[in-house]
Amino acid sequence: MTVFLPGGCSIAVRRGEQLGGCVYFLQEFGKAIWHTAPASPFDAEDAHSAVEEGRRALDDGFFPSRWTRATDRERRYLRAIAETGEPTPRSGKVAAAMGVATTAVSDVRDSAIKKGLIWSPEHGRIAFTVPGMADFIRRQPTA
Incomplete structure (x- = not known):
């Protein structure tokens, strides 16, 4: 026992x-x-x-x-989400952290959603689909 x-x-x-x-x-x-x-x-x-x-x-x-399913551009977007330190940051905040307008990353946001990497829990917000992903990303070396 x-x-x-x-x-x-x-x-x-x-x-x-x-x-x-x-x-x-x-x-x-x-x-x-x-x-x-x-x-x-x-x-x-x-x-x-x-x-x-x-x-x-x-x-x-x-x-x-x-x-590894994410493209380089998607990884930059995912890293920006992770680096906000928020569980559901606003899409605009993520884009601003990347130094671009929200419209400039709407396609990468959509592709990451279609791959099941992130989701939109409410209008204008995004989150990782699995818990702990942000911590994992922050532990990864930057390119």
């Missing part, structure tokens, strides 16, 4: 909640704890290690599968 000592399970769940509650992410953290923990019961240190390993796994597969 596997048991979490006090704090162990809540650490992974809290990190999962920070990433938007995506069940797949929690599964990655759960898989990681089996790889990192020396034995059961799992403690807080095991959970912290598992969260880091889980993040690396997401950075190696889940997020790049989206990032």
Whole structure:
């Protein structure tokens, strides 16, 4: 039987909640704890290690599968979204951060929406379709 000592399970769940509650992410953290923990019961240190390993796994597969689908121009747009630090920035703010008018990037916005990279939760605003994407993009080197 596997048991979490006090704090162990809540650490992974809290990190999962920070990433938007995506069940797949929690599964990655759960898989990681089996790889990192020396034995059961799992403690807080095991959970912290598992969260880091889980993040690396997401950075190696889940997020790049989206990032590599984007063209260079779309990546610049996605990076501008990420760098606002807002979950749903205004399209105009993103364009301004790129130094262009909103109309100059409307085509790249549309193509990123069609690829499922971003969506429009309300008129004039955009957001990533998966939680944690902005953090992943900010960890990527700039060209």
